Amino acid sequence: MLFGHGGDVYSLSRELGLEPAEVLDFSSNCSPLPYPDGFSHYLSKHINELHLLPEVDSRSVREILSARYGLSPESFLLGSGTTQWIFSLPRILGSRRAFIPLPTYSDYMDACQAAHVKIDFLGPYPDGLEQTVTRFSADLLALKNRDLDNALIFVCNPNNPTGLFMEPSRLVELIKRFSMATWVIDESYAPFVAEDSQSSLISASLPPNVVILRSFSKIYGIPGLRIGCLVTTGATMERLRAGERPWAVNRMAQLAAAFLLRTPDYEENVRQYCQHQKSVLVSAIGRLDGLEYVPGSTHFALFKVKQPLSAKMVCDALKKKGMLIRDCANFQGLSEEHIRISPRMEDDNVKLVMAIREIVSSE
């Protein structure tokens, strides 16, 4: 879908006569932290280099990733956001079938539909990690081998919008057990959970039937630049590289990603700040009547909305105050009404809590 995602500050800012940056956007799951020292200056001084084409294959970024993860530079493909890969994977890999556990990010479904790949939804799974893993494993076991053969299985880990997070070792176990399928693991939110060694599957021992997606938009707060990464090896990488188009990533994004990847404390700072702000939001909002926090590991928080409140009512009331949160109505597999809130900087979060408190108390 083109519309209906989080982060559309442009429609709201037009409606309210604001600048896009004046909208308080709690809907897009990206780091709200200021960029590290020197970042803006670094990009500014390269504006005149926009006269040059970008690196055709984002080589300099791939070399930094190679050093970080201990995999060869050829194990990484950079794209115009992970969105590029989500949409091209089903097509380029030529899978006939895809399994998507629900609820999860809607673009996996859209991408499979666009590529005419048959989709089987698994679940929806109830709240809670243990039940989810148990039922997900059982559902996979119940499938025939020939159904899984050359199929795609999409897993967002940690998951959007539920925040559920499977430890890498548990996920690897599943991946090895169902090795006839190609697993697409979207780790866009993994860096908000913990450092690589505890949150990511990317390592020198990456199983060959896995494709990892890593967004730079979220942890580095650069969704405006469009850069994301895909990690895989062997035959899968060969097929993906053969289908790659030149200059997929713009030069500003290449420079920004290289700068931010080389600032290691920054990621840790973002993680700690966002998790702390999330806990503040959860404790303030979760105690309000009609809003129940759904426990998850991510920095964004999912809340059930109970009558007489409705998700739409809360979202609409906040919009009038120039605040965007995510109405989860278009996430397939969420039976009740939910909203998703991603923390901004502290002052804005305080404003949000006050606004929601007003809305709840006026009901």
Added chain:
Amino acid sequence: MLFGHGGDVYSLSRELGLEPAEVLDFSSNCSPLPYPDGFSHYLSKHINELHLLPEVDSRSVREILSARYGLSPESFLLGSGTTQWIFSLPRILGSRRAFIPLPTYSDYMDACQAAHVKIDFLGPYPDGLEQTVTRFSADLLALKNRDLDNALIFVCNPNNPTGLFMEPSRLVELIKRFSMATWVIDESYAPFVAEDSQSSLISASLPPNVVILRSFSKIYGIPGLRIGCLVTTGATMERLRAGERPWAVNRMAQLAAAFLLRTPDYEENVRQYCQHQKSVLVSAIGRLDGLEYVPGSTHFALFKVKQPLSAKMVCDALKKKGMLIRDCANFQGLSEEHIRISPRMEDDNVKLVMAIREIVSSE
């Protein structure tokens, strides 16, 4: 192909130990002019807005284009460079067959191959516009209607690398005559030839079987940003829009394109400067032994290279001096050896002429 295009300053700069911007790149066909006043400042002050997603559908740019061309905003799709559209068109339109007159830009072929579309090459056509148009028309006439039905015909106008330019009225005549095909007209270099009314097919009376591609990289000198445009109407647009993915264009590119499109004298200045510098290059290089200018309408110039010189020899010798020109060896349909040169600012062009003169005289 991923490598082998013009503009790969990164490989050469690594080889020579230079910064990418220190390479004198005459190979990439993009405007060398400084950006208009205020451009760098405008982009710089928006760096902090990269925290926001871009407009999902580049609406603000589409509205500017709508006003410029007198077509609805819905007639325009923005992408991550025209490259995005070249590669997605054959796939999304589901054509079984494509006709590509030679010689021309190689990505049309690559895109059709990637989408498993059968390619029929037409030509190669000899130098000279009249012979080309006559033979191209005759070749189309010789085809059966059922061969053309729902086929794609790619025409780069003006053409890369030959610079041949068909006036819009002549091209429209062909398009209407062979209306069972979908014509993809790549106008990336049209703004270097003349203003819209004399160089572009985009108008309120755009035939329904045409898709126009417009690069912003070339005329505005922003290849580093990745933004290009597609123009079409009716059922073709509906199919393309259904296959569109969100946030294809980054925010810097949206802001830059809007800024540059709103600076109308800039385009005229670029056109005049580049055409003047081209004429200087042509008269200086075209008179050298072994280098013969192939007449064309674009700002870039094609030269035949004659023995004992070879295209590779000239390119290699220039590389050692930190200068890139385009060896046209990988353009299918050019029987003799050719080089393509795109003007830079005057001082650099003087250096290039001196360097080529040295190479020629040392043979």
